[in-house]
Amino acid sequence: MRAALTLRGNHALLTRANPLAKFGAVFLITLVLALSIDWVSASVALAAELALFPLAGLTLPLLWQRGWPLIVAAAVGGWSTAIVAADSGAVLLDAGIWSISEGSLQLGLGFMLRGLAIALPAILLMTCTDPTDLADALAQKARLPHRFVLGTLAAMRLVGLMAEEWQTIGMARRARGVGSHGSPLQRLRATLGQSFGLLVQAIRRASRLAVTMEARGFGTGQRTWARESTYSLLDAWVVLGGVLIAAAAVTAAAGMGTWNFVWR
Amino acid sequence: MAASDAGASGVRPAAVSARGWGWRHAGRAAPAVQGLDLDIAPGERVLLLGPSGAGKSTLLHALAGVLGDEEDDADETGSLLIDGQVPRGQRGRAGLMQQDPETQVVLSRLGDDVAFGAENLAVPRDEIWRRVHEALDDVGLRSAGEDAAGGSGGLPLDHPTSALSGGQKQRLALAGILAMRPGLILLDEPTANLDPDGVLDVRDAVGRCLDKTGATLVVVEHRVSVWKDLVDRIVVLQPGTAATSAVLLDGPPDQVLAEARDLLIGAGVWVPGFVPATRRRTSAGSGGLLLAAQDVAVSRERPRRRGFRTIPPVPVQTGITAQARAGQALTVTGPNGAGKSTFALTLAGLLAPVAGKVSAAVDLSGGAGIDPFTWKAKQLISRIGTVFQEPEHQFVTGSVLDELMFGPRHLGHGGERVDELVERLRLTHLVDANPYTLSGGEKRRLSVATVLAAHPRVLVLDEPTFGQDANTWAELASFLSELLDAGTSVVSVTHDEEFSAVLGGTELRLGPAARGGARQEAGAA
Numbered sequence: 001m002r003a004a005l006t007l008r009g010n011h012a013l014l015t016r017a018n019p020l021a022k023f024g025a026v027f028l029i030t031l032v033l034a035l036s037i038d039w040v041s042a043s044v045a046l047a048a049e050l051a052l053f054p055l056a057g058l059t060l061p062l063l064w065q066r067g068w069p070l071i072v073a074a075a076v077g078g079w080s081t082a083i084v085a086a087d088s089g090a091v092l093l094d095a096g097i098w099s100i101s102e103g104s105l106q107l108g109l110g111f112m113l114r115g116l117a118i119a120l121p122a123i124l125l126m127t128c129t130d131p132t133d134l135a136d137a138l139a140q141k142a143r144l145p146h147r148f149v150l151g152t153l154a155a156m157r158l159v160g161l162m163a164e165e166w167q168t169i170g171m172a173r174r175a176r177g178v179g180s181h182g183s184p185l186q187r188l189r190a191t192l193g194q195s196f197g198l199l200v201q202a203i204r205r206a207s208r209l210a211v212t213m214e215a216r217g218f219g220t221g222q223r224t225w226a227r228e229s230t231y232s233l234l235d236a237w238v239v240l241g242g243v244l245i246a247a248a249a250v251t252a253a254a255g256m257g258t259w260n261f262v263w264r
Numbered sequence: 265m266a267a268s269d270a271g272a273s274g275v276r277p278a279a280v281s282a283r284g285w286g287w288r289h290a291g292r293a294a295p296a297v298q299g300l301d302l303d304i305a306p307g308e309r310v311l312l313l314g315p316s317g318a319g320k321s322t323l324l325h326a327l328a329g330v331l332g333d334e335e336d337d338a339d340e341t342g343s344l345l346i347d348g349q350v351p352r353g354q355r356g357r358a359g360l361m362q363q364d365p366e367t368q369v370v371l372s373r374l375g376d377d378v379a380f381g382a383e384n385l386a387v388p389r390d391e392i393w394r395r396v397h398e399a400l401d402d403v404g405l406r407s408a409g410e411d412a413a414g415g416s417g418g419l420p421l422d423h424p425t426s427a428l429s430g431g432q433k434q435r436l437a438l439a440g441i442l443a444m445r446p447g448l449i450l451l452d453e454p455t456a457n458l459d460p461d462g463v464l465d466v467r468d469a470v471g472r473c474l475d476k477t478g479a480t481l482v483v484v485e486h487r488v489s490v491w492k493d494l495v496d497r498i499v500v501l502q503p504g505t506a507a508t509s510a511v512l513l514d515g516p517p518d519q520v521l522a523e524a525r526d527l528l529i530g531a532g533v534w535v536p537g538f539v540p541a542t543r544r545r546t547s548a549g550s551g552g553l554l555l556a557a558q559d560v561a562v563s564r565e566r567p568r569r570r571g572f573r574t575i576p577p578v579p580v581q582t583g584i585t586a587q588a589r590a591g592q593a594l595t596v597t598g599p600n601g602a603g604k605s606t607f608a609l610t611l612a613g614l615l616a617p618v619a620g621k622v623s624a625a626v627d628l629s630g631g632a633g634i635d636p637f638t639w640k641a642k643q644l645i646s647r648i649g650t651v652f653q654e655p656e657h658q659f660v661t662g663s664v665l666d667e668l669m670f671g672p673r674h675l676g677h678g679g680e681r682v683d684e685l686v687e688r689l690r691l692t693h694l695v696d697a698n699p700y701t702l703s704g705g706e707k708r709r710l711s712v713a714t715v716l717a718a719h720p721r722v723l724v725l726d727e728p729t730f731g732q733d734a735n736t737w738a739e740l741a742s743f744l745s746e747l748l749d750a751g752t753s754v755v756s757v758t759h760d761e762e763f764s765a766v767l768g769g770t771e772l773r774l775g776p777a778a779r780g781g782a783r784q785e786a787g788a789a
Contacts, residue, residue, distance in 0.1 A: 132376060154370050160426065161366055167564065171614040172657035175650035177674045177718065179641025193660060200656065200700065208367035215328045215360040216370070216381035216440060226379035226392045 012057030014128040014238070019137040021235035022129060025242025026121040032246040033118050036260055039106060041253035042113035048245040049120045056128040063123060070119040078112025131156060133229070140229040147219055154209060162202055169197045275477040277306035278357055278447030280327065284342030286504070287322055287331065295339070296322040298504035302511060306447070309474060309481040311491050311517070314501035315531045316703045316733070319510070320484040323501075324450045327351050327482065328360035346448060356385045358448040359441030363456050363731070365430040368437035374405070374428075375421030377436060381444040392443070396421070399439035402476065403469040405432060429600045431462025435469050442473055449474070451483040455490065456731035459600050459759045463490055470494070486733050488528075489536035492517050500524060532705070532733030540738035542766045547749045549591020554628040554722050554753050555611060555636070555648070556587045560620035562606045579618045580606055586772045588722050588753040590627075593744075593769030596757045602774040604757045605653070605726050611755060612650040612724040613637045628721055645671055649720030653727045655711035656700065664702075664710060665695040671718035685713040688743065705736035712740065716747075723747065725756040729763050741766040 014022065029045055053059065064071070081104070088103030100108075135153040139146040178190050213219070253259040282302040288295040297319035304310055312320050323344075325331040329351040332338040344350070346357055359381070362368060371377040378396045387395070400406060406418035428436060434454055441449060451470065455463040471494050474481055485491055488498075498520040504510035513524050521528070521535060528535050562584065565577035581603030588594055588611070596604045609615045611622055613636025623634045624647070632643045639647070652658055661667045668682045668691075686692050689709040694702065699710060708728065715723065723744075729737050741763055744754055748767065758764060764771065 132372060157369070157372055157426070164564075168652070168654075169657050171609060172650075172652045172654075173660060174614060174641050174644065175612065175652070176658050176660055176714065177641045177645040177671055178660055179644075197657065197659070205364070205367055208362060208364055209370070211325070211328075211330050211360070212362065212368055212437075213370055213380075214330045215355075215358075216444065217355040217384035218380070220355055220384065222386045223384050224382075224386045224389060224392065226376065226383050226389060226396070228389065 010057040010128065012055060012128055013234070014052075014056040014124075015130070016232075016234060017128075017238045018141070018229060018231050018235045019129045019134040020141050021231065021238040022125050025238050025245075026125050028239075028242040028246045029121055029249075030118050032249055033114055035262060036253060037107065037110045037114060037262055038253050038258035038260055039110040039113050040256045040258045041249035042110060042117045044252045045117040045245055045249045046113055046120065048248065049117065049124065052124065052241075056124045058124060058127045062127070063120075066127070067119060067123045070123070071116065074112050074115030074119060077115055078108045080108075081111040082108025132227075136225065136227050136229040140225055141231075146223060150218070151213075154213060155206070158202070158205055158209065161205065162198065165201055166194070166198055169194055169201070173197070274445050275479050276447050277478050277480050278346050279306045279348075280304040280344075280346055280448065280480065280482070281348075282323075282342070282344045285326075285344040286339075286341040287319070287326060288339040289322075290332075290338045295319075295341075295504075297501075297510055298341075299508070300342070300344075300501075300504065300510040302499065302514075304480060304482065307478050307480055308497060309495040310483070311488070311495040311498045312482060312484045312501060313486075313488070313498060313528065313531075313533050314512070315503070316705070318501040318503050320501055321452050324360060324452045324482065324484060327448065328358050328450055329353075329355055330360065356381070356444045357446055358450055359444055359446040360450045361434065361437050361441060361452065361454045363453040365433035365437075365457060368440075369425045369428075369433055370440075372425055373421065374400070374419055374423040374425055374436065377425055378439045378443050381440050385444055395443040395445070396439075399442040402442060402473050403435040403439045404465065404472075405435055405439065429462065431458050431465045431600075434458065434462070434466045438466070438469055438473065442477070445477075446479060448480045448482070451481070451485070453484055453486070453731070455485065455487070462600070463487075467491065467494065486532070486731075487534045488517075488521070489534065492521070492536055500528070529734065532735035534734050538734070539762055540734045540741075542738050543742035543745045545745050545749060545766075545768055547591060549589065549748060549753075550751065551592055552590040552627060553625045554588050554590055555622070555624050557607070557611050557617075558585055558621045558623070560584045560607070560610060560622060561618040562603050562610045562615065563618050564606050564609075564615065576618055579603075581774055582619070584620070584772070584774065586611070588755050590721070590753050591748055591751045592753060593748055593764075593767035594753070594755045595764040595767065595769065595771045596755065596774065597759065597764075597771055598774030599776055602776060604774055607774065608724050608726055608755060608757045609650070610637075612648050612722075613639055613644055614650060642674060645715075645718040645720065646675055647720055648722045648724060649715035649718060651712050651715050651723070651725045651728060653730060655707035658711050658714065659699040662698055663695070664691060664697050664699055667699050667710060667714050668695075668717050671714065675718060677719075679717075681719065682717050685717060689713045689739070704731060705733055708732060708736055708740070712743070720752075722753045722755065725754070725758075727757055727759070729758060729760045737763070 033042060033045055082100050083098045085104035085107045087099055087101035089101050091099055091101045092105065093100040131153060135149045138144045139149040173194055178193060282300045285300040286295045286298040314320055326344055327346065346354060351358060369377055370380050375396050378399055379392050382392045382395055425436065455466050458466065467490050483491055495517060498517050499511060500513040500520065501510055502512040513520050525535055529538060561579035561582040563577040563579045567574050567576050584607055586594060596608055598604050606615065610617050616637045622636060624636050628647055632639050636644065636648060659667060661670055668685065669679055672679050672682060686695065691710060691713060694706060702710060728740060745766055748754055754767060
């Protein structure tokens with residue numbers, strides 16, 4: 001869990017881009033895909049995203065490791081849409097109240113591809129963006145209050161710690177005879193007790209961390225930044241890439257006549 | 265900050281003066297410190313001693329300017345000044361290091377963490393990085409320079425701080441403090457949570473930095489021998505009252521230690537050259553086998569799911585074979601990260617071994633099955649008791665008495681043993697208190713008592729003497745030697761050689777961690 005929050009070993013090109021530029025590109029693509037449910041725009045975006053994998057240092061096995069719940073969810077979503085959507089065109093499969101027609105299959109496929117095409121950029125972004133760099137960009141470029149941004153960043157480090165602590169407290173309580181055995185009510189009570197134990201430790205840790213930060217002068221007026229968050233030519237390419245993918249998706253869908261606004 | 269009167273290192277040593285100073289925390293009836301008169305000259309190095317409750321940490325927090333930020337009805341009396349001004353207004357003048365290494369790290373990359381304080385003081389960027397390199401050099405975490413690839417044994421600036429040991433984290437914290445160029449360095453039990461090597465590394469790093477910068481030092485620590493040669497003055501505090509002074513003794517280390525040796529020993533301070541008297545073992549134990557680990561590999565991590573596959577964790581240590589025998593002690597030792605605690609938890613039936621077997625002898629299992637990990641919680645506590653390093657992790661109720669009765673009630677016993685334990689571990693006056701409000705030593709005694717209340721035949725302890733004062737230490741060691749003589753098997757993970765000597769028995773020494781990719785995110789699994 002703690003390892004997942006760092007990018008050690010990833011030196012791909014996109015790790016050097018400014019997080020805000022990457023955010024902008026992802027936002028553009030997501031926005032366009034959210035406007036229409038059709039399989040053409042989604043597959044164009046998806047293909048382009050897959051082509052970008054090497055630039056972000058992402059590989060297919062790595063994608064499956066990190067994003068399999070999203071991928072499975074997209075597949076399930078597409079399948080159920082195909083089953084329950086109103087039929088249009090030739091019916092391909094009929095099993096009582098459930099049926100799959102050409103139209104519903106197309107809709108389901110569009111749903112699945114769109115889910116993937118929206119999930120993928122987020123995974124790409126996470127793979128090639130360091131939380132510290134993101135915080136720097138948010139505070140320096142997006143001008144969010146640094147107290148808030150750096151406080152969140154420091155707290156995130158504790159999240160991994162808390163995951164370890166949860167396991168330790170679980171064992172420590174089992175050693176006292178509080179087990180995950182018994183009726184559901186007993187188990188619920190055991191979990192609540194463990195949560196309380198974790199809460200106490202989390203508050204203690206957080207207040208000690210706050211003292212550490214305060215003792216290092218945090219929270220008083222002006223501060224400088226050891227790491228300057230900058231834009232470079234690369235960021236222009238990143239945003240341009242986002243625009244191009246979004247435009248290609250819309251154009252292709254419009255050209256093939258499959259574009260349909262979600263609200264219609 | 266005035267650069268004119270600063271030395272070559274850019275540090276202007278700070279002066280501290282307290283006049284009748286006192287502080288009462290919000291919501292407390294009694295003040296934490298009362299009537300403190302103290303002067304510390306620039307560049308002086310002071311070791312602060314005293315029983316718990318004497319207000320040592322409160323004083324350090326006040327000097328660091330972090331006291332009472334959100335305490336509206338806290339109460340301050342008298343004056344406490346750094347260079348003639350209140351500490352609160354001059355952040356960066358004093359740097360504070362606390363006990364828990366995990367909370368001394370702010371950011372996730374080595375260099376960024378050192379830079380954090382300097383950034384907050386609005387130091388220009390180029391100067392920050394100059395200071396970062398210098399500070400890392402000074403504390404012995406030499407930075408590998410700009411080119412991470414061409415590093416010469418040092419750690420790169422983007423080294424993940426979570427991968428550092430406790431001692432390295434404390435030295436990192438010191439580097440972060442040094443980068444602020446403080447005139448006053450405040451250390452609040454900086455080495456209480458560290459193994460012996462870590463303790464010396466931190467102490468030596470502090471010494472080097474003081475020699476270089478000439479900064480003033482105030483350190484709070486139980487273990488006098490570690491700091492005695494580094495400081496030039498010892499101040500002993502006592503819980504102040506309206507009538508008495510908060511400073512009990514004040515003078516050069518040798519003089520104070522000679523004058524007040526008995527008094528300090530009485531207060532549980534670890535005076536150099538003094539090992540508290542403990543009960544001697546009277547029997548060698550029957551030696552009947554209770555619990556055995558055979559060729560065990562251990563890890564805290566559970567098997568992980570990668571998609572539809574299950575991947576076993578990479579063990580931190582492999583091939584461990586050991587036995588716990590009735591009336592005999594087993595001491596698990598080894599360097600940091602060798603998997604000592606992980607092994608102890610595996611032996612205690614709290615973790616499943618990655619490979620190999622942990623088996624209970626029929627004498628211990630009594631029909632509950634051979635593998636302790638499969639026992640129900642109720643079956644476990646009456647057979648194997650485990651005392652964790654952090655007592656608070658094991659508190660499950662709101663009062664000391666309920667805490668002690670919890671095990672027996674669960675097992676359907678009466679509380680006969682509880683009365684005896686309360687008496688024996690001096691908890692009688694605390695039975696109605698909330699466990700979380702006890703002092704460190706009291707929490708430790710309670711956590712041992714609660715586990716023993718269930719009558720386990722094997723007792724497993726993880727670093728039971730960490731951060732304990734000499735009195736609690738002696739009590740614990742004597743008590744365990746009694747248990748051993750009564751036929752209990754005691755397994756302890758410890759760095760404390762004197763403690764193992766009291767218990768006797770055999771030592772299981774684990775080598776350095778089996779290096780694997782446990783923490784690394786593999787490129788392709």
